[in-house]
Structure formats: structure tokens, C-alpha cells
Amino acid sequence: xxxxxxxxxxxxxxxxxxxxxxxxxxxxxxxxxxxxxxxxxxxxxxxxxxxxxxxxxxxxxxxxxxxxxxxxxxxxxxxxxxxxxxxxxxxxxxxxxxxxxxxxxxxxxxxxxxxxxxxxxxxxxxxxxxxxxxxxxxxxxxxxxxxxxxxxxxxxxxxxxxxxxxxxxxxxxxxxxxxxxxxxxxxxxxxxxxxxxxxxxxxxxxxxxxxxxxxxxxxxxxxxxxxxxxxxxxxxxxxxxxxxxxxxxxxxxxxxxxxxxxxxxxxxxxxxxxxxxxxxxxxxxxxxxxxxxxxxxxxxxxxxxxxxxxxxxxxxxxxxxxxx
Ligand code: BTX
Numbered sequence: 001x002x003x004x005x006x007x008x009x010x011x012x013x014x015x016x017x018x019x020x021x022x023x024x025x026x027x028x029x030x031x032x033x034x035x036x037x038x039x040x041x042x043x044x045x046x047x048x049x050x051x052x053x054x055x056x057x058x059x060x061x062x063x064x065x066x067x068x069x070x071x072x073x074x075x076x077x078x079x080x081x082x083x084x085x086x087x088x089x090x091x092x093x094x095x096x097x098x099x100x101x102x103x104x105x106x107x108x109x110x111x112x113x114x115x116x117x118x119x120x121x122x123x124x125x126x127x128x129x130x131x132x133x134x135x136x137x138x139x140x141x142x143x144x145x146x147x148x149x150x151x152x153x154x155x156x157x158x159x160x161x162x163x164x165x166x167x168x169x170x171x172x173x174x175x176x177x178x179x180x181x182x183x184x185x186x187x188x189x190x191x192x193x194x195x196x197x198x199x200x201x202x203x204x205x206x207x208x209x210x211x212x213x214x215x216x217x218x219x220x221x222x223x224x225x226x227x228x229x230x231x232x233x234x235x236x237x238x239x240x241x242x243x244x245x246x247x248x249x250x251x252x253x254x255x256x257x258x259x260x261x262x263x264x265x266x267x268x269x270x271x272x273x274x275x276x277x278x279x280x281x282x283x284x285x286x287x288x289x290x291x292x293x294x295x296x297x298x299x300x301x302x303x304x305x306x307x308x309x310x311x312x313x314x315x316x317x318x319x320x321x322x323x324x
Contacts, residue, residue, distance in 0.1 A: 003028055005072070007038055011059050012073045020056035062242060066112055066135065070242035071249075079108035080139065080249040080256075086111075089131075091118040094194060094208045097138035101196055101204040110249070111138045119210060121190055122179070122318075127210045128221060133230070135211040135241055139252070142204050143260060147197055150205055151317070152264045152302040154179050154193045155271045156255050157207050161189055162274050164247035169235050174276040177295070177304050177321060182276070186229035188212050209248070213239050264300060272297065277323055282306070284319040291316070 006028050010019060021032045028035065039057060043049055046063025062070045068084040075081055083106055090096060090113040097111045116129035116136045129136045143153070158175045165173050165181075165188075173189075174182045181189035192208040212230035220228050231239045259267050272278065277295045284291045284306060293308035304316040 003030060003034070004038055004041070005069075007035070007042075008069055008073050011057075012075070014058070015074070016058060018050075018052060018055040018058045020054075023056065062240075064132070064238075064241065066114065066241050066245060071110075071112070071245050073242075075246050075249065077108070077249050077253045079106070080253040081108060081110050081245070082106075083109040084112065085109065087113050089113060089115045089117065090136075092116050092120055092208075093136055093138040094120065094192065094206060097140055097206045097208070098194070098196065101140050101206060105140050105204075107140065107142045108253075109140045111140075112136065112245075120192070121210075122192060127190060127192075128224065129210060130215065130219070133212070133214040133219065135209065135213055135245055135248075137211075137245065138206055138208045140204055140206055141256065143202060143256075145202060147195070147200055147202060149264070149301060150193065150195055150202065151178065152259070152267065153205055153207060154191050155298070155302050156259055156267050157191050157193070157209065157252065158189075159267060159270050159274065160252035160255050161191075161209065161211070161248055163251045164244060165231065167247050167251075168244050169231055169237075169239055171231065171235055173274070175271065175274045176323070177275060177277050177298065178302075178318065183229055183231070183234045187227055188229055188231060188234070211244070213241050213244065264302065268298065268300065268302070277321060281324040283322045283324065284316050285321070286316060286319040291319075295321070 010027050024035050025032050039049060047059055048061040050058050050060050067086045071081055071084055093111040093113050113136050115131040119127035119129035121127045158181055161181060162173050165171055171183055176182055179191040180187050190210045194206045196203040214232045215230040217233045255267060278297050280295055282295045291306060291308055291314055293306040296305040296307050298304055306314045306316050308314050
């Protein structure tokens with residue numbers, strides 16, 4: 001498998017161009033017969049390969065999977081996704097990420113699965129995560145920021161995902177504070193940010209993202225049909241999940257580095273450009289009760305400001321909101 005990952009790395013660096021058999025065998029330090037065997041294995045796993053006399057090999061298409069190989073091949077990040085923990089089926093990628101974070105996993109480690117059987121949303125709600133059609137991923141990061149700033153990371157993640165979806169699909173998603181991404185008014189993405197922290201020190205932040213990618217409309221549960229959608233259902237085209245993951249990771253990494261350098265201000269501006277709830281009448285359901293008013297915007301911490309009456313502004317830290 002070490003040869004295998006070196007081989008994929010070589011193809012990744014070649015960016016779709018041909019690699020000669022000689023070059024590969026020099027790089028990997030093994031015979032051309034051995035290389036041919038590895039190429040055969042890749043083909044069996046669903047890679048579409050092309051071999052041309054005198055030019056060599058190239059990968060035409062990756063299989064529609066999200067195991068580590070498909071994500072690593074062509075990934076241009078420094079640290080995001082450089083360690084990938086993949087499992088076919090898990091209870092929840094969040095659970096695994098918490099364990100890995102505890103055990104000292106490096107910043108940028110991601111946990112990804114083809115299916116979750118106990119995928120979860122906020123407040124122990126269920127997140128449907130059916131096999132092969134979505135992106136069920138948790139990212140581990142270790143920012144040195146105060147606890148009260150961590151909600152900003154949810155907003156930053158939302159911006160990264162929207163940018164990635166725009167780039168890969170040409171769709172224009174909207175963000176609904178704090179953690180929903182919608183297309184045509186229906187939810188395609190949910191984000192769950194969890195912390196490992198003590199007193200005022202953040203050890204790790206675990207950002208779970210659930211993205212409906214290739215479900216057909218009829219695949220959604222009866223109770224989700226009216227509120228949820230997928231990228232493919234909206235664009236009419238199947239979407240390459242590993243490509244979308246790569247774009248999310250690179251956009252996230254860029255925004256996150258900017259955030260660590262310059263704070264939340266530049267991210268806030270971007271976030272506002274995608275937000276649909278601003279300056280609208282909304283109903284916010286919080287754990288303390290329901291509030292109605294006009295969403296004025298977010299403050300510099302990422303907290304929603306709700307004007308509930310003449311000169312009265314409430315700060316909303318967490319809620320489900322409905323736009324009237
Ligand atoms: P949330 O609490 O904002 O949203 C959960 C609500 O969304 C559910 O009550 C339901 O109404 C609706 N819902 C459930 N499944 C879906 C779906 N597939 N598409 C659209 N709407 C749905 C949002 O929580 C945060 C979700 C994070 C999911 C990721 S997946 C990877 C990681 N692992 C894990 O267990 N959770 C995160």
C-alpha cells in the first residue's frame with residue numbers, strides 16, 4: 001500500500017497528464033511489471049485508466065468513492081485533509097473525530113464515511129446519512145482562540161462550503177444563520193461544530209459537515225421531502241464528491257489561515273454576502289423560548305442580532321430560525 005500511495009501521488013502531481021512507465025518505475029523504485037500489477041488493482045477498484053504506447057499511463061477518472069485515495073489524488077492543501085481516516089460505515093464521524101482528537105490527531109485530520117447510521121445534528125437531532133450519496137465528514141482543527149469565538153468557525157465553514165459548491169456545480173447556495181446552507185429554500189448542508197476545551201483553552205474544534213450530494217428527490221424520507229434537497233436534485237447532474245471535498249478543504253484552509261491572521265472581520269463580510277436572513281422578519285426558536293423580530297445582522301463574534309422592539313436588540317447565540 002505504500003507503493004500504491006506513492007503511485008497515486010505521482011499521478012496527482014501529473015494532474016491528468018501521462019506518466020511514462022519508466023518514470024513511474026524510477027520514482028517508485030520498482031519494476032514495470034510491479035507497476036502494471038498496481039495499475040490492474042486500481043482498475044478493479046473502479047479507476048478509469050488509459051495506457052498509450054510511448055506515452056505511458058494516465059488516470060482518466062476516479063471511481064465515485066470518498067475513501068482516502070480519491071480525496072488525496074489531486075489535493076492541493078497544506079494541512080487540511082493531509083491525514084484521512086476513512087471507514088465505509090460508522091455510527092457518526094463526529095464520534096470518531098472526538099476520539100482521534102483526544103489521542104492527539106494532527107490539525108487538518110478528517111474523518112469520512114460512506115454511510116452513518118447514527119449521524120447527528122444539533123441538540124441530538126438525527127442527520128440522515130445514506131450510503132454513497134453524500135459527504136459525511138468531520139474536520140479536526142486546533143485554533144488558539146478563546147472559547148467564545150468558536151461559533152465563528154461554523155460561519156467560516158459555511159462560507160468555504162458555499163464557495164466550493166459554486167465552483168464545482170455553478171449553483172448559488174444561500175446561508176441561513178447559523179449553520180444551514182440552502183438551495184432554492186431547501187437544506188443541502190448542515191454543519192455541527194463541537195469543542196474539546198477546558199476553562200478558557202480550546203484543545204480542538206470538530207466541525208461536522210453533512211452534504212446531500214447525489215440523492216434523487218424521491219430518495220428523501222417523507223418527513224424531509226419538503227425541507228431537504230441535494231446538489232444533484234437541484235443541478236440535474238451527478239456531482240463528483242471527491243472533487244467537491246477537495247474544493248471544500250482548500251477553501252476552508254485558505255479562509256482559516258486568513259482568519260488566524262486577520263480575525264473574523266474579512267470572513268464576516270463574505271458570510272454576509274451569502275446570507276439570506278439579514279434585514280428580514282424572522283422567528284427564532286431558542287432553548288429559552290421563541291423570539292420574533294428583524295434580523296439586523298451578526299456582530300463581530302458571529303452572534304445574531306435580533307431587533308425585537310423599538311430600540312430593543314437581543315443577542316441570539318443559538319437557535320433555529322424561520323424567515324417569515
Ligand atoms: P441541525 O440540528 O441544524 O439539523 C437537523 C435537522 O435537519 C433534523 O432535525 C431534520 O429535520 C433535518 N435533516 C436531517 N437529515 C437531513 C439531511 N440529510 N438533509 C437535510 N436535512 C436533514 C445540522 O443539524 C448539522 C448536521 C451535521 C451532520 C454532520 S455529518 C458528519 C458529522 N457526523 C455527524 O454525526 N454529524 C455531522
